[in-house]
Amino acid sequence: MSAPTILRHIHLPDITPFALAQSLQSHLVTKFLAHKALISSTNPPPNPPPNLPPAPIPTILTFVPTPVYTTGRREHDSLTPAQISLLKAPLLPEKKSWYNPRQQSEWADIVQTLRGGQTTFHGPGQLVIYPILDLKSQFPEWKRGLSVRCYVNLLEQATINTLDTWGLKGIRTENPGVWEEEGERKIAALGVHLRRNITSYGVGLNVTTDLRWFERIVACGLVGKGVTSMSQLGGEKKLWRGGSPGREASQKWAKWILGDGEEDRGQEIEMAEDGRWNTKTKTAKQLRARMKPSIVGRAWVREFAKGLYGEGGEEKVQKVDLKDMEDVDDEILGPLVQRRRRRIIPEGEEELLRFGEEELRRELLRGHN
Numbered sequence: 001m002s003a004p005t006i007l008r009h010i011h012l013p014d015i016t017p018f019a020l021a022q023s024l025q026s027h028l029v030t031k032f033l034a035h036k037a038l039i040s041s042t043n044p045p046p047n048p049p050p051n052l053p054p055a056p057i058p059t060i061l062t063f064v065p066t067p068v069y070t071t072g073r074r075e076h077d078s079l080t081p082a083q084i085s086l087l088k089a090p091l092l093p094e095k096k097s098w099y100n101p102r103q104q105s106e107w108a109d110i111v112q113t114l115r116g117g118q119t120t121f122h123g124p125g126q127l128v129i130y131p132i133l134d135l136k137s138q139f140p141e142w143k144r145g146l147s148v149r150c151y152v153n154l155l156e157q158a159t160i161n162t163l164d165t166w167g168l169k170g171i172r173t174e175n176p177g178v179w180e181e182e183g184e185r186k187i188a189a190l191g192v193h194l195r196r197n198i199t200s201y202g203v204g205l206n207v208t209t210d211l212r213w214f215e216r217i218v219a220c221g222l223v224g225k226g227v228t229s230m231s232q233l234g235g236e237k238k239l240w241r242g243g244s245p246g247r248e249a250s251q252k253w254a255k256w257i258l259g260d261g262e263e264d265r266g267q268e269i270e271m272a273e274d275g276r277w278n279t280k281t282k283t284a285k286q287l288r289a290r291m292k293p294s295i296v297g298r299a300w301v302r303e304f305a306k307g308l309y310g311e312g313g314e315e316k317v318q319k320v321d322l323k324d325m326e327d328v329d330d331e332i333l334g335p336l337v338q339r340r341r342r343r344i345i346p347e348g349e350e351e352l353l354r355f356g357e358e359e360l361r362r363e364l365l366r367g368h369n
Contacts, residue, residue: 005316006316006317007057007058007059007301007304007305007308007313007316007317007318008057008058008059008060008317008320009059009062009297009298009301009317009318009319009320010024010059010060010061010062010319010320010322010325011062011063011294011297011298011319012024012061012062012063012064012322012336014064015064015065015066015124016063016064016065016066016336017065018065018066018068018109018111018122020335020336021061021063021065021130022111022113023332023335024061024328024332024333024336025061025130025132025200025201026200027328027329027332028056028059028061028132029132029195029198029200031056031327032055032056032132032133032134032198033195033196033198035053035055036134036196036198038052038053039052055134055137056327057327058131058132058133058134058137059131059132059133060129060130060131060132060301060304061129061130061131061132062128062129062130062293062297062301063128064124064125064126064127064294065122065123065124065126065128066109066123066124067091067106067107067108067121067122067123067124067213068108068109068111068121068123069087069108069109069110069111069120069121069122069216069217070110070111070112070113070115070120070121070122071110071112071113071118071119072113072115072117072118072119072191073112073113073114073115073193079110079119086216087108087110087216087217088107088108088109088110089107089216090105090106090107091105091106091107091108091210091212091213092105092106093105093106093210094210094212097124097125100124108121108123108213113191113193113201114193114200114201115191115192115193115200115201117176117189117190118218119217119218119219120189120191120204120217120219121209121213121217121219122204123209123210123213124209124210125206125207125208125210125229125231125293126204126205126206126207126209127203127204127205127207127293127296127297127300128202128203128205129202129203129204129297129300130200130201130202131155131199131304132198132199132200133198133199134197134199135147135148135151135194135197135198135199136197139308139309140308140310141307141308141310141313142308148192148194151192151199152190152192154304154307154308155190155192155202155203155304156172156177156178156190157303157307158300158303158304158307159178159188159203159205159300159303160172160178161306162205162296162300162303163178163187163230165299166230166234166291166296167234168180168187168233168234168237170187175222176189176191178190180228180233184225185225185226185227185228186219186222186225186226186227186228187205187206187227187228187229187230187233188204188205188206189203189204190202203300205296205300206227206229206230207229207230207231207293207296208229208231208291208293209229211227211228211229211232214226214227230291230296231291234291298319301317302314302317305317322336
């Protein structure tokens with residue numbers, strides 16, 4: 001099977017209902033499985049006929065979900081009523097956020113998934129990364145395709161390299177996932193599912209996640225271990241106070257964006273809201289401001305692409321807008337592209353936004369700018 005020429009990146013905007021992201025992932029996986037079934041049924045020779053449709057494009061789906069506890073495929077039915085009650089209890093935010101400036105209580109759903117592993121949390125401030133590709137495809141760095149172990153290693157390494165871009169150190173341990181350098185707190189959870197070598201699920205990287213959500217569970221079933229986030233680690237390492245750590249991180253950004261030999265321009269690199277790179281003064285505090293899941297996601301995809309294609313692999317990444325995805329059915333894209341937002345403004349003070357096509361238990365409050 002020849003190497004795909006591009007790696008498609010789709011980032012869902014805003015806070016996305018977890019069920020909608022799951023629907024899109026399932027649709028993309030189904031496309032791969034249907035193509036493999038067609039290839040198997042035609043039993044092509046080494047040089048298949050030209051009328052066979054091309055294979056689906058390897059895709060990385062990134063998004064920030066509404067609060068949800070997900071269970072592995074073997075664990076969901078073992079939750080007790082007391083555990084379910086605890087997980088569904090409201091959580092009052094400690095501070096304001098762009099999606100909840102009034103600090104209203106939030107609720108998490110509980111969803112069973114097909115991935116391996118145990119219960120974990122996904123929610124605002126976390127980057128969820130779902131690569132969907134065929135492990136048997138030939139890539140420049142993987143002429144015979146990827147084994148499951150090599151694929152998991154690739155997920156971990158892309159995460160470690162992304163953390164390094166922000167001046168943070170992530171490591172592997174005997175436990176799954178990526179951990180801070182002491183090996184006591186997990187910063188990224190891994191859980192994958194394979195069907196006919198088609199991947200789904202992937203990585204949950206804590207960027208600015210409210211870590212109190214994890215206090216209700218034994219994260220990934222690891223007793224005695226904790227969790228952390230990029231924001232928390234950066235604060236502990238004093239990256240946001242300038243000085244050497246901040247300069248080193250900025251230099252890594254310059255090398256990432258401009259290439260080798262451009263480290264000295266690290267203080268001039270800035271990413272605009274539209275995703276383009278500008279040359280402005282960059283301080284350690286601005287580095288922290290760039291710690292947004294959408295930007296972290298872009299960095300992660302670049303690192304993953306380099307793991308598949310080798311140096312220069314980031315040039316294979318093609319960022320795609322939802323409305324331009326011609327290979328996805330309208331019933332899947334509709335709720336994502338045209339999410340219904342019903343506005344209710346009591347006494348001119350609050351704007352109530354309702355996301356998704358279905359009724360959501362949790363309503364996000366957003367104030368006026």
